[in-house]
Amino acid sequence: QKEVEQNSGPLSVPEGAIASLNCTYSDRGSQSFFWYRQYSGKSPELIMFIYSNGDKEDGRFTAQLNKASQYVSLLIRDSQPSDSATYLCAATISNFGNEKLTFGTGTRLTIIP
Amino acid sequence: EPEVTQTPSHQVTQMGQEVILRCVPISNHLYFYWYRQILGQKVEFLVSFYNNEISEKSEIFDDQFSVERPDGSNFTLKIRSTKLEDSAMYFCASLGGHTYNEQFFGPGTRLTVL
Numbered sequence: 678q679k680e681v682e683q684n685s686g687p688l689s690v691p692e693g694a695i696a697s698l699n700c701t702y703s704d705r706g707s708q709s710f711f712w713y714r715q716y717s718g719k720s721p722e723l724i725m726f727i728y729s730n731g732d733k734e735d736g737r738f739t740a741q742l743n744k745a746s747q748y749v750s751l752l753i754r755d756s757q758p759s760d761s762a763t764y765l766c767a768a769t770i771s772n773f774g775n776e777k778l779t780f781g782t783g784t785r786l787t788i789i790p
Numbered sequence: 791e792p793e794v795t796q797t798p799s800h801q802v803t804q805m806g807q808e809v810i811l812r813c814v815p816i817s818n819h820l821y822f823y824w825y826r827q828i829l830g831q832k833v834e835f836l837v838s839f840y841n842n843e844i845s846e847k848s849e850i851f852d853d854q855f856s857v858e859r860p861d862g863s864n865f866t867l868k869i870r871s872t873k874l875e876d877s878a879m880y881f882c883a884s885l886g887g888h889t890y891n892e893q894f895f896g897p898g899t900r901l902t903v904l
Contacts, residue, residue, distance in 0.1 A: 709891065720881050720895040721833060765833065775821050775885055777835040777846055778893060 679704035681768050683781035692790050696753040700766030700781055703747070707768040710742060710749045711778065715763045724751070724764075756788045792816045794896035796882050802902045806871050811899045813865045813882030820886040822865045823893060824857065826850070826878040833881070839865065872903045 680703045690696040702710075709728040713721035727733045727740040727749070739752040749768075753760055763785045767778040795814045803809050815822050824836040837857055838845040844857065856868045865884075869876055879900050883893040 720898050722895070723892050726891050767833075775840075777823070777838055777848075778825075778833075779835065780833040782832045 679707075679779060681766055681779050681781035683764075683766050683784050685782055686785040687787055688784055689787045689789055690756050692756060692758060692788055694756055696756045696760065696786055696788070698751040698753075698764050698766075698784050698786065700749040700751075701747055702749070702766075702768045702779075704768065704770070704779070705744075705747065706770045707747075707779075709769050709771060710740070711767040711769075712738075712740060712749075712751045713765040713767060713780075714760075715765055715783065717763075721765055753786075758788045758790050761786060761788045794882055794884055794894050796880075796896040796899050798899060799897065800900045800902070802904065803872055805874055805903055809869050809872055809901065811867045811869075811880050811882075811901070813867075813884075813896055814863055815865055815882065815884030816887065816894055817863070818887040819884035819894075821845075821884065821893075822857075822859070823883040823885075824867045825881045825883065825895075827881065827898075828875075828878045836867070836880075869901075872901075874903050877901055877903045 682701045711726045712724045715721045727742045733740045737754045741750045763783040765783045766781040769776045797812045822839040827833045837847045837851045854870045879898045881898045882896040885893045
């Protein structure tokens with residue numbers, strides 16, 4: 678069974694601090710990795726994707742990928758109360774994202790004002 | 791901004807009844823997907839569809855499920871004889887155009903089977 682694992686949380690972070698979310702995956706064939714944000718009762722919304730080892734930054738968000746360790750992370754800088762949501766990590770074997778996404782269970786993040 | 795739409799937003803049905811969930815993907819997208827999320831659980835892949843045929847389906851997508859793109863704009867998921875365990879949020883997604891790395895998700899249809 679090809680799995681994506683996340684700590685379900687909840688993770689509580691003070692406003693303005695850095696939130697760190699982690700994800701591991703079991704399928705070494707996975708090529709692309711995605712972080713989605715999901716508010717309660719809503720659909721997943723893409724934050725960013727990464728497919729090369731190293732860091733990728735987009736505004737307050739930084740994704741990190743280590744294929745040797747099969748590990749993906751998401752850092753959220755200057756956390757805001759609006760960042761409170763469940764963060765879903767997903768993996769796919771495709772370089773283009775057109776293959777199915779395998780999701781983790783998600784980490785529930787709460788930003789404390 | 792283009793978006794994926796889904797109807798209905800909430801469907802209540804009796805066990806054993808057939809339901810059709812409808813999706814309108816983003817117009818220039820070529821890949822289409824159905825996922826589901828049982829309350830409190832992870833998002834699970836059901837089926838992918840490309841070039842008018844199923845590309846891949848999961849173990850969940852058994853003979854009770856079918857998909858169709860009847861008219862070049864709609865993309866439907868049919869469940870022939872619903873079971874209690876089919877109660878979930880069903881998300882349609884599409885991919886293509888200039889954003890080949892992002893599967894855009896629709897708002898979902900909440901299916902409740904009584």
